[in-house]
Amino acid sequence: MTATEQDWPKPQAAEHEEVLLVDVGGYEGPLDLLLDLARRHKVDLSAVSVLALAEQYLKFIEGPRHSRIEVAADYLVMAAWLAYLKSRLMVPDAQSDDEPSGEALAAMLQFRLARLEAMRVAARRLTSRLRLGVEVFARGMPEEVSVARRPIWEAGYYDLLKAYSGVRERGIALDYTPRVRSVWSLQDARELLERLIGESVEWTAIDAYLVQYLTIPEDRSSVRASTFASSLELVRQGKIDMRQAETFGPLFVRRRRDPST
Amino acid sequence: MIAGDEDPNCEVRTRQLRILEAMLFASSEPLSAADLADAVGQGAALPRLLEELQRQYASRGVNLVRRGDRWAFRTADDLAFILRREESESRPLSRAALETLSIIAYHQPATRAEIEDVRGVATGKGTLDILMEAGWIRMRGRRRSPGRPVTYGTTDAFLDHFGLENLADLPGLEDLKGSGLLSSNIPASLQIPLPLTAVQQREEDPLDPDDDGQDKE
């Protein structure tokens, strides 16, 4: 397993000290830093010694950790994990151990480094392609398609007939002339009553006075209503007396005698 | 594909034509000969190249056209229709339009004044326009009466849309009453015209081909 190889070339101390001073913030996370460390020494990531890489990382992170308290938690988590990985790689696996072997963990880290590297290469290859608007061009003067919105009118046969019927019925309403009904005004009724009762002080049924007017069916209710209302007015004015013997019985009227005479 | 093979410098020429083609295609404005000259090389016979390109595209869907002393690709004139797209949207006919349409259907040929008389409301020109645009009514002729008003009638598209074989299929008075569309207590005086029986009485002249239906003021 390459991960356990011990022939990781040791970087020169001077260079290493310099690196230690580099702000970890310059890296896009611990994986980026690890990848950078790995690529300094090997082009082929599968040949990288994970153990050596872990040691380098731990050393690298120690500097900022001591000098700057705010090293991102990501880096510290990775450092802790790499310390764990280191211990797994150095201590032979116990058969009963449920934990993944150090080799498996190392292979996983290699896989992730290789995958990140592959995506970086892919991004570079993508951006080195001929790009639209830079090297390749679309039509510079696109000819606009003008969209004319044409309404499709919806109307059902029923709607049509309903509309026609409605219009014709409305037409009828417009031609409506109210039926002329002969209505007795209160004024007319009052004058008539006064005239009919005259000076008669005998109790006489009011219908008897109106008999000739009540023969026309259409007029009957109007005549009754108007004369009754007028009679009440005449009573109020003290011109006549009225009496009714029973409910719905005939109404009797007579000229009120002047109390002064 | 590229013509002009008789030219001894065919390869150079082909390449020059391709460059012109690409530049004219990609440019956001028509290009002058000067704009193009740099790209194809000063020695090139630009006018002849442009002529050649114009000739190559003459029969295609896109033509190389000259605008003043500038050049551009434009859609061929006869294909202008593809640049005008029609999108249809369904809209219910307004009540006014429905009423007007039904009156025209029953009373045709009907003048605007007659329609207004039945509706009891003035009919906007817009309403008739919508019905004409929908293809359901047409101007039939001019009434032989003072002012010679335009008469309207329905079209075959009207019959088609409403599933009628002919105008006689329109329900009559009794049908409308029977279906409950007309209330039954309408006066006996109310008549629903039998379609087109009126034609003979209401004299009209067919519309002249050059009559746009506008009333003379």
Added chain:
Amino acid sequence: MIAGDEDPNCEVRTRQLRILEAMLFASSEPLSAADLADAVGQGAALPRLLEELQRQYASRGVNLVRRGDRWAFRTADDLAFILRREESESRPLSRAALETLSIIAYHQPATRAEIEDVRGVATGKGTLDILMEAGWIRMRGRRRSPGRPVTYGTTDAFLDHFGLENLADLPGLEDLKGSGLLSSNIPASLQIPLPLTAVQQREEDPLDPDDDGQDKE
């Protein structure tokens, strides 16, 4: 100029080709087969016509290219050095954005957690926003896994920008697949508890129309 004269319906065919040509020339955006079919008529053998047109333009300064399910005219690749313009983008994409874009392109559909797993670092929401605003990525659906995270994929505009006919054209895609580096199913033996693992299930549901991609809190 138009080839294919052996066709008995040559005239119809020529006209159909001219219409396609005009439509594709007129638009700066790639057009779908459906857009084109409307114009040439439903009966036309669109794939064969497009193939023919592509062949006719293959040697010219402007080529007919396929972008996903869409088609467009683009200037020929080999003229890039003549046509090259300064990048109009005021600020180029950051490394984070570019990396995220390629991870989405090669791993799609990919959730944010998966992107973060590959990069080993949290992805600012701004990065995805920038890519979506550029029109290169879109929310595709939701992964059928706990939390139902939104999945991202690339758009046709992405293909267009980078001159790819389809996703299979992504540079080095086959090699990456072969080396297992795109495999989302990392062998169980390689699963590590720390520091960053991701749920790597591929199942996803399409995004609901009213799903704006916001995760429920």
